[in-house]
Amino acid sequence: MDLFEYQGKQYFARYDIPVSPGDVAYTVDEAVAAAEMAGYPVVVKAQVQVGGRGKAGGIKLADNADEVRLHAGNILGMDIKGHLVKRVWVEHASDISKEYYASYSLDRAAKKHLLMLSAEGGVEIETVAVENPDAIVLLHIDPVDGISLDVARDAAVRAKIDAEAVEGVADMLVKLYRCFTEGDCDLAEINPLILRPDGGVHALDAKVSLDNNAGFRHPEWEAFRATEELDEREQLARTHDLQYIGLDGTVGIIANGAGLAMSTLDVVNQVGGTAANFLDIGGGANADMMAAALGVINFDENVKSIFINIFGGITRGEEVAKGIVEAMGRVELRAPIVIRLDGTNAEQGREILANAGIPESKLTSKPTMLEAARAAVALANGN
Amino acid sequence: MAIFVNADTKVIVQGLTGGQGKYHGLRNQAYGTQVVGGVTPGKGGTDVEGIPVFNSVAEAVAATGATASFIAVPPKAASAAILEAAAAGIGFIVCITEGIPAQDEAKVYNTLVRDYPNTRLLGPNCPGIISPGKCNIGITAGEIAELPSASGPNVGIVSRSGTLTYQALYELKQRGIGVSTCVGIGGDPVPGTNFIDCLKEFQADPETHAIIMIGEIGGSAEEEAAEFIKANVTKPMSAYIAGVTAPEGKKMGHAGAITSGGKGTAQGKMDALRAAGVKVGLNPTEAGDLMAEIVATLK
Structure with missing residues (x-):
């Protein structure tokens, strides 16, 4: 987790590392109050997790309340390299040797x-x-x-x-x-x-x-x-303890294990598709987690097909299958699923899926990772 | 032959009475591994389906002559468990625990190097190790590993990712290629055993004739391995690096899997391995195909 500058300074202060007196402000009025406390002159600094704030006009010196108003007003709401400035840090300006x-x-x-x-x-x-x-x-x-x-x-x-x-x-x-x-x-x-x-x-x-x-x-x-900048999909995933990273493509990905999830992205890419996300349901994922993962993927409007790639070790095939069946009973999935299931209890898992009465237009099973990727990409690309 | 573990390896399970420890410990035993005991403080004197449980690793070693330990305890307890095993004279430790803080890992690793140079740690956050037909420690489903053939050629596998380790085993099984040993080193920033440790052993192991290596983005372990391969490995190799399409600066699940400032990218790693003479596939299946080609020339 990356901290904002002001959080980093607050963290430093816990370990007796000296920092300039100052405070965080979400509004112009708060910025002025922070400046009065810190003592003029002050520096008003945009709080974004990207370099080059100064060059973008996100760091300004102010000698009085009017100048704080002017600069804080300009900086709050500013877009710095795609990062929206929601807060500024106002601190006493230091003399620097x-x-x-x-x-x-x-x-x-x-x-x-x-x-x-x-x-x-x-x-x-x-x-x-x-x-x-x-x-x-x-x-x-x-x-x-x-x-x-x-x-x-x-x-x-x-x-x-x-x-x-x-x-x-x-x-x-x-x-x-x-x-x-x-x-x-x-x-x-x-x-x-x-x-x-x-x-x-x-x-x-x-x-x-x-x-x-x-x-x-x-x-x-x-x-x-509380201040971590996650998109809505990432927030939802976090509440379910899933490793999720939103991307821009159309094939929703669920895999167990970070390596297999990365590899799934690679394979989808190689057969002409684009991944909508990285999602690792982790080792030992059970039916609940699979259902939650499908819920997160379903939240993404760009998803045109869902590729579930499971190789069971700790994760058990029958649990994965139960989760899929349960999720499909609970929510109407926006996209069809292509699944590849191997490893621990995969046989049982495939049986559960085959006997669940799910139409083939909604769920197909493929024996290998490559075949499953091709099928998922074909669905996503509308063929 | 095999590397690190074989039919004589006697294993204790730290955390045998917990959910993960019991499930996988019993599966390892069912595979044929000599699981001689378990350790759970406070539960000494009990047993798990006939496997005796001890209060400490030292007691377990004294009673059973165990030489290896399988650690399946939560992140908070894992560091102490590793050091306890090392102090009790265990020579080979497999720790599958995921989510150990990086500071703890760094401390444990350097403590082992300094105080217990004869102990090898595999992991943490790894799937374990399997020498098919002889010994399986960890969470690998034993039936996906092809037995080595007496006449060869057999392949050694070393992988940084858990599920891709199974995938690699599976790719070889599909092609009927025997496996000498498969080692999952884990994707954490400070692995106890790295690629080079395994490559060195595979190079020296007469039962291993070729090697598959599975890497991923982040860090420089693959680049370092490539240097080592160039200078020291004469056995033919194929490889796959996961994360070609990973966006920069995002942690892809594993704490170790992150590219930054153009470093640690899949492309850089693939280039380094190719320059060392390794055949690099763009997905696990391709790496398997390349290995099948290699094996065909060895027969």
């Missing part, structure tokens, strides 16, 4: 945590990596050991962080690591991490991505979930 970069992520190849630190912050780190790779210090951290203040200080020195900022940055690196690990982040990034003329350092931006698997130990994430 230097801009640095710091982030933690998991290096999957090394199977260790990776600290990236650079004295050249404020620009895209990818750009620095290409133009001046030596300006980035990369440090692997063993998750069993974590990072000590000494190691952090050494990294700061190697990254050529200004001498007066080294202590502050090192302290920040230790706190950010705690946020990254205890806070279960996939990514915790500060860019820029600024040095102020008074010698203090703090986070001027926050990019945080949370690991959904760790949600069970973070009740505080509930507030973040």
Whole structure:
């Protein structure tokens, strides 16, 4: 789950990482109130999960209430690269002496945590990596050991962080690591991490991505979930705990297992069709989940055929079949189903489907993935 | 021969008294796997259809001489279960648990490397391993795996995706091609066993004559495997990479399956594998067809 900047800053604050005083605002009046609290001058920042906000006019400086009104009025409702601005973050404008970069992520190849630190912050780190790779210090951290203040200080020195900022940055690196690990982040990034003329350092931006698997130990994430930008189909899927991603095509896809679901998209594409979605009903899916999955697919008006691709392991064929029969009794599906059922108890599943009295115009069974894909695509394309 | 597990492997099931553990543990036993015990704290002294249950892995190992463990417990308990098995001297751990936090996985992996170098973890979030006719640990339906033929050629399978592992087994079965061992390494960001670990074993296994590899988008494991293949694998290979049509920046179900900034794409992985001499199919059936062609030349 990706957080908005303001949520990231709120999350940082939980781990004592200093951020500018400020607040989130959904209206112009709220923006003015936030500015009064933060103290002028302030920065009004569009809250969207896409880069290039500044260039698009989504970040403005304001010296007084009238200017806040003007800028907040312009920014709220703005479209930045297809993202609608629903809220702004208003914070006290900081005096900046230097801009640095710091982030933690998991290096999957090394199977260790990776600290990236650079004295050249404020620009895209990818750009620095290409133009001046030596300006980035990369440090692997063993998750069993974590990072000590000494190691952090050494990294700061190697990254050529200004001498007066080294202590502050090192302290920040230790706190950010705690946020990254205890806070279960996939990514915790500060860019820029600024040095102020008074010698203090703090986070001027926050990019945080949370690991959904760790949600069970973070009740505080509930507030973040409420603002996640999902389309209606994705919302519906979430309430049923289904892994769903909406796409633009016409063949609705239901498969068990992420790999098989991806592969199903690939095969549909190869035989000339387009997928309307990615939907993984997961291992151990039962009749209820299959019925819910069909409900989600049925919500999508673009769907012209539904391809159910099941290879049972934990998932049992008879459960899948029961779910389909149940769903077809409960809702009028907008599109015919083509199913390919193999693996655990597939024989029983096929029998249940064959004996359910469903007309062939609504449900056909195919023995292989390729044949089923061809049939589903033919239906979707109107042949 | 086979890799990692064979007819002598003695398996305990951590979580044998739970729904998943019982169902799959008994199925593994019915397949012929030596399932010698189960572990559930507080339920020691009971049994599940005749399989004795112990309070701890250490007790189970002492009583049964188990060498492998099948872990089927919820995400919250999985990390501790893995480390308990390693501490009790288990050499091969299969963890099917889905949804373990990435931070826990990274910690467990590095703890194993440091403190228990002789323990191999397969998974988490993997379907398990099957050496057809000898041993099946995990959730694979044993009947879809073709038995290896004494005269060969037989194929080894390594896959990052659960259901595509079954698909690969099924493709070979349809063509009557024997399987030496099929390993599902799982799609999580920090797998205990990776492609290269398996490729190394398959290359050394006299019963394996060719290898199928099933990858997916995200990360760089396939690219690293391609480098390894180029330098070390002389057995012929076919492959398939899932996710050619996946949109960028979206997690496709698996935590590990995401492309970003043009990295981790299916195309890049297919190119790397082709450059290493691997025959790459555009879907699982094509990878199976390519393997059938390879096998025909080996006969």
